[in-house]
């Protein structure tokens with residue numbers, strides 16, 4: 243019985259050590275206060291415009307509303323699944339505009355390219371009043 247206890251203690255010690263090790267992935271973790279939320283809403287968000295180049299539509303995205311929700315209200319359908327920035331289903335090509343990436347899908351390198359975004363959670367970056375999407 244004592245041996246079992248020592249083995250379990252040793253295993254737990256290893257698990258605890260691994261949990262504290264830094265991750266080596268290039269996938270960025272969400273900055274504090276930027277974790278995706280259902281529907282893409284997050285306090286402090288500001289409004290901006292989204293131009294859907296293929297649809298010929300410009301949609302106002304209010305503060306606290308995701309691009310996905312805003313365009314859906316205008317009858318433009320886009321694929322989605324989690325609506326929390328974790329599955330990648332809503333990834334959309336960005337033609338112009340600066341993005342405030344709030345997803346947990348794109349890598350740091352993909353974010354730096356600036357040509358794709360998750361429209362369920364990501365928004366226009368501060369100072370960018372219009373994003374043009376390939377929709």
Ligand code: FES
Pocket residue numbers: 321322323324325326327328329330331332333345347360361362363
């Ligand atoms: S719907 Fe899953 S990342 Fe947007």
